[in-house]
Amino acid sequence: MSEPRARALPALASALWRYVPVVLLLALWQAASDFGWVSTAVLPPLLSVLSSGYDLITTAEFWEHTAASLYRGSVGLLLSIVIGGALGIGMAWWRPVNYLLSPIVELFYPLPKSALIPVTALWLGFGDTSKILLIFLGCMLPVTIGAFNGARGSEQTLVWSARSLGASRLQTLRDVVVPSAMPELLNGIRTALALSFILLVSSELIVARKGLGSMIGFLGDGGNYDAMFAVVLAVAMLGFFADRIYQVMMQRALRWRE
Amino acid sequence: MARVEEGFAPSARGRRPVLVAEFGRALGWRLIAWSPVIAVLIAWEVFARSGAVSPFMLPPLSRVFERIASDAASGELVIAVALTLWRALAGFLIAAVVGVALGLAMARVRLVYWFFDPIVSIGFPVPKIAFLPIIVLWLGFYDVSKITMIAFNAIFPVVTATVVGVYGVEKEIIWSARNVGTNERAMLWEILLPAALPQIFTGLQVALPIAIIVGIVTEMAMGGYGVGGSMQTASRMADSLGVFAGIIVTAVVGYILVKLMSVLRRRLLVWHQEAMEPTTA
Amino acid sequence: MAVNGAQIVIDRLSHVYRPPHGRPVLAVDDVSLAVSHREFIALLGPSGCGKSTLLYLIGGFLPTETGTITVDSRPIAGPGPDRGIVFQHFALFPWKTVRANVMYGLKRSGLPRAEQEKRAQAFIDLVGLCGFEDSFPSQLSGGMKQRTAIARTLAIDPDILLMDEPFGALDAQTRSLMQSELLSIWQRSPKTVIFVTHDVQEAVFLAQRVAVMSARPGRIKALVDVNIDRGDPHLFRSKPFVDKVDEIWELVRAEAIKAQQGKER
Secondary structure, X not given: OHHHHHHHHHHHHHHHHHOHHHHHHHHHHHHHHHOOOXXXXXXXXXXXXXXXXXXXHOOHHHHHHHHHHHHHHHHHHHHHHHHHHHHHHHHHHOHHHHHHHHHHHHHHOOOOHHHHHHHHHHHHOOOHHHHHHHHHHHHHHHHHXXXXXXXXXXXXXXXXXXXXXXXXXXXXXXXXXXXXXXXXXXXXXXXXXXXXXXXXXXXXHHOOOOOHHHHHHHHHHXXXXXXXXXXXXXXXXXXXXXXXXXXXXXXXXXXXOO | OOOHHHOXXXXXXXXXXXXXXXHHHHHXXXXXXXXXXXXXXXXXXXXXXXXXXXXXXXXXXXHHHHHHHHHHHHOHHHHHHHHHHHHHHHHHHHHHHHHHHHHHHHHXXXXXXXXXXXXXXXXXXXXXXXXXXXXXHHHOOOHHHHHHHHHHHHHHHHHHHHHHHHHOOOHHHHHHHHHOOOOHHHHHHHHHHHHHHHHHHHHHHHHHHHHHHHHHHHHHHHOOOOHHHHHHHHHHOXXXXXXXXXHHHHHHHHHHHHHHHHHHHHHHOOOOHHHHOOOOO | OOOOOEEEEEEEEEEEEOOOOOOOEEEEEEEEEEEEOOOXXXXXXXXXXXXXXXXXXXXXXXXXXXXXXXXXXXXXXXOOOOEEEXXXXXXXXXXXXXXXXXXXXXXXXXXXXXXXXXXXXXXXXXXXXXXXXXXXXHXXXXXXHHHHHHHHHHHOOOXXXXXXXXXXXXXXXXXXXXXXXXXXXXXXXXXXXXXXXXXXXXXXXXXXXXEEEOOOOEXXXXXXXXXXXXXXXXXXXXXXXXXXXXXXXXXXXXXXXXXXHHHHO
């Protein structure tokens, strides 16, 4: 089937063209140092940042910090997805659960989740568990709300069709309500993904001794600005690509939509 | 449902009980809407006093309130909130002005759009807080760097909303305006901005909570005074009352500002059909 | 009322619609009806008269207020595969392919998977959707979606088929084609069919008996037998058909006007 491939090429080209301004900015960055427009103390040349970055990747220390960050982020996020999703669907399906939990959800909705950084540090200190708890608590909300709204929105006629085709209540929950909730739930997870990065980096900048955020901090304190810039860029790219990859996965999962 | 037979000028004697009843009813509805929140707060108090958790882990709500009251009396609360608000609002205003200007330019000038679109698109999922140390490197440890960080974070939703809002202005409106000879400047101020205002305002409503929270986080990271700074200090000194007081203050301040924005929206967009619909706010 | 041998017996059935905000409304009022095995009966009435509500009550999706519904002398207890339902807006599972939709009811049949697939394929072919087995509903036209829904319901071989204005969302040409197809499917493998519609011609074309319902609250105003020769190639112009349509329309018209006035108030 050559047709999809023929269509993919211009799509790829236009995607690359879209990001040309970023390439221009990077060139500008390098030029700024080459032509002395900005002092290299304030803005290290792009090339030295890249070479520092390359040096970093070869150190074990960098990977320890990265592993710590990835561990905290993914565990917290996964917990929030599983528990938040189950909670949201449970609230939509069983009224008593809704009565019990929706006041709590409503209460936490306007609270900025980053405000929980000092309290989780107070409870659990500077290590992994405080970050995991922070991300779990903070990211649960968008997942729960997405799951709840999605499940609520499942069409009555779909539920009735499943029942009349012989499905039990629980089977209907699994076969109709959960898939119906998917679009909104997956969107909620996308929000949670971005939020997990923010909470992870924030908490690591403030209350951590390990992790990419704290690495940025002590590289800066130590005056090693090349490496600091490199890690900042690495973190930024991580967040960006995580979102893009998730988007692709989401499109694939929702390919049944028009 | 007008009861015409009541006459045009009901007597003053008849009016008072009606007003009281109306007020009572409005208050009643408010109470019902807030009852879940009240229920949770009561549950907090009961659970905290039950002995299931130590007062360090979860201080009773009443003692947190006492702490807030004493901070208010000593003036510390006002100083902290004022400082945080000053930074957040300054950053928000910069983000609003620059964001709307940039969004307008992007929507009207293809070159500007082409240049900034990838930057905006990349900016969204990136945890911009990671750039804080760089901003501190460039701008130092004081308010300037905090405000810049806040503006940097808050500007994204404003730009996006402005672009969407201006793009969404019906072509017919623009053509009619051109038809009667409107020049570019008037087009901008009298046609495009008002038409795009609902969308732009929505972007501003998203940006405000971002400004507040980024303000608090930068304070936590950099220490000093302000709500975030106090919370971080309290955390370091194992002052759990202080930490919880900060959470409540943050939630209340955030809630008030968001409500103010809603009211402002209704006033500003009185002509827009959205405002005509009954609100649940 | 001859109840002996009737498959479905509805006795003095009422249902009150209770919206979350607002006043309760009596939707179905003291309805009694007996439907025989393999009978094709239409429920006809103006919008809002409760005909769909009555269908949902028979399907077991709504609770009854007073009165009983029995199928084969047993009271119904919720929805079940003995009463298959087809909805106006297809109600297909959008995340499943045509084949997966049609197979959904077969999963609980106890048949081995290969048997299930064969059976599903038979029904997909029956409704003329051969070749579209792996398409998603979003890729299908309205008529094709409805055929999928019908295949899905027929695949579990229900004794009773409940149809809620199934062709209402289709354009006129597709509708007319689907009516003929439904009739021929029914003639080949007769089942009890309860068919809700507001279209008099559709009711006369398809059904052996038409239950005319009043405007809300729904009561059965009249039961009209339809004995026409459906083999007539010019059926829609034939005198018996036209007379029958006129006869039933007279009964419905007053109710339709009442329903209209009810809305404007």
